Amino acid sequence: EAGVAQSPRYKIIEKRQSVAFWCNPISGHATLYWYQQILGQGPKLLIQFQNNGVVDDSQLPKDRFSAERLKGVDSTLKIQPAKLEDSAVYLCASRVARMNTEAFFGQGTRLTVV
């Protein structure tokens, strides 16, 4: 079974530029998460999708971050414009929409804003 795929693995941009990350979840996983992991901290949930609908985006900085999951499969996370404090690893995870199941994580995208 293929895992969660993310691209790119690494990205370096200047502040005020825009950037997009892509995630392809495990086939059949209805729930998709985007997490932000700042160095030395635990992952922080940015947004959660159930199929193509948003379940929770309460911690997403909506003035600069946006995410979509068209057709309930692939998802993209965009930052525009980027700030220095956005430097982090962005993790995508997916899970089957049953209560007792775990989330499977991709390898993440490491973003450096200079």
Next chain:
Amino acid sequence: AQSVTQLGSHVSVSEGALVLLRCNYSSSVPPYLFWYVQYPNQGLQLLLKYTTGATLVKGINGFEAEFKKSETSFHLTKPSAHMSDAAEYFCAVFISGSARQLTFGSGTQLTVLP
């Protein structure tokens, strides 16, 4: 609101010694609990999970954890540390209901000394 607290951001043990990583959660309803491990430049990998049933759960690589409702704890243990266990460990909680977030602790960096 649900939360997860990991006591000790850094833990060092000698090779062959007992590993104990602490996790406490807050929840007004029965939670689902997870331990994940993260190696450098990698995503998160599931070690073990507690959903229902037996409170002592065994995971991969010789790790186990015990759910103690009275103490709201889910500590991770391994009888004998190996050099390859050096990594960052995250406790996470998933609570059914309206929130349905998968929330992570801040992590514990485990160092194994020769």
